Amino acid sequence: MDYKQLKDDIKNHAAALGIDKIGFTSADPFLSLKDILLAHREKGYESGFEEPDIDRRVYPELSFEEPRSIVSIAIAYPSKLQNPPRSEKGAYRGIIARSAWGEDYHVVLRDRLAKLESFIRERVPDARMLSMVDTGVLSDRAVAERSGIGWSGKNCAVITPEWGSWIYLGEMITNIPFPPDTPVTQSCGECTACIDACPTGALVGPGQLNAQKCVSFLTQTKGMIEDDEMKRKIGNRLYGCDTCQIVCPINKGKSWDHHPELQPDPEKVKPLLIPLLTLTNREFKEKFGRSAAAWRGKKPIQRNAILALGNFRDESAVPVLSQLLKEDPRPEIRGTVAWALGRIGGEEAAQAVARALDTEPDEAVRTELRKAVNMREEVLNK
Known part of the structure; x- marks a missing residue:
């Protein structure tokens, strides 16, 4: 099997699957992440929503037998409202963050990852795959950064040159040995x-x-x-x-309106x-x-x-x-x-x-x- 050609085919077909950016990395442990996570915990910075077992966040093999690669996907979402209603005296309004506009992104990303799995399985029938969205054990941002999706911003978001940070992330561990992509070298520079x-x-x-x-x-x-x-x-x-x-x-x-299910009411x-x-x-x-x-x-x-x-x-x-x-x-x-x-x-x-x-x-x-x-x-x- 020519895995480089398969990777190219996936990248060329990603848009048809509803995926805005896709990247590939090895399934090697995220060793540099471990010290960061341990220090984060020691300082009391965790939210409590994370996977509690730090080793599971670092070592893909603890969640998937004999992993060879991880595929990261990104989907861009809107950042601007068309004709937004205004707060007025006696009729004040609240605001919901853009990440919760439109349909639940967990549902949307799982749909895209399922389509990606089907595309791969048609070409590699015995492929094993495990997809994760947000609530998975791996760090979406660490996977995306190593996969070349974007760089890790000072705001803790993954920032892409094309879509900015208005993106949802998901990933898929597989036993297919895809050649890895190169991480993005762009950074936030001196901006704070x-x-x-x-x-x-x-x-x-x-x-x-x-x-x-x-x-x-x-x-x-x-x-x-x-x-x-x-x-x-x-x-x-x-x-x-x-x-x-x-x-x-x-x-x-930057604001994106090409995914109808993500458009806000x-x-x-x-x-x-x-x-x-x-x-x-x-x-x-x-x-x-x-x-x-x-x-x-x-x-x-x-x-x-x-x-x-x-x-x-x-x-x-x-x-x-x-x-x-x-x-x-x-x-x-x-x-x-x-x-x-x-x-x-x-x-x-x-x-x-x-x-x-x-x-x-x-x-x-x-x-x-x-x-x-x-x-x-x-x-x-x-």
Whole structure:
């Protein structure tokens, strides 16, 4: 079998498979990654969403018997909304990160990888292949970088010369000995725009992310966000954060609309905030079920919507927030409402907080209620 010719055939056919860029690398261990991952863990920078076994992230042979190659794919996604709805007083909106626009990228990438597997199997019937998307054990970025897809940016994203960093990544381990591609030699150079713009200082150095401070990570947690500064830094983000990609000069002017299933519905990716607060599980599934933003359920998005209303200081939201404070069974939601009411201020919000202090059984929520009282007192004393 001429594996170089097969590789060329795959590259020539990639666009027909819906793949924007494809690269090949050996299945050798990612030894340089191991020290980085160990240091990351030692410093407490992990998100907790990663594969916990570092060796499995480094050694492909722990997931696939006798691997010979890894194939990396990239699919470009849009970064700009056509005719985006605007936030207005009394009708404020949140924003969902571009990585969750359109159909869930896990579904899209699995479809592309399945098509790639079929293309290969027609030519190599006994080929063995194992495809992974995001939740696989390997580091998508490390595979993509070694496969020549792009370079690892200071914002921890893989940046391609053609598509910028607005790309989804997936990979496939196989027993086919494809000749490897050459890594991209381009780099970020002296640019530190992403590090300078990070809202919380989570980019602690070039290519180093403290996930515990990352707004994208915070928006996906399920509990109450205790740090008041972090609550403010989230702004009106409902899921994810694009700041470090938006400011990247390589991404300037880049937006892709050639994958119809990835095109966003403006009303879903920049939704009105107040209606989100009372969504039932069924309504949430209907609105967000096909989006990658749905994977953690409705509670994080509702909590983030409450934070956004507080950050907007939206007085029109006080009645519905007061109702949630009184009736919602979830302490994370009640505690977040308490903070938002304190931030919004005004007599109606203060009365809702005072009433809740008389009946609230959860101590963490009571702490937030007392903070809200203090916020009001600080305003009155100015």
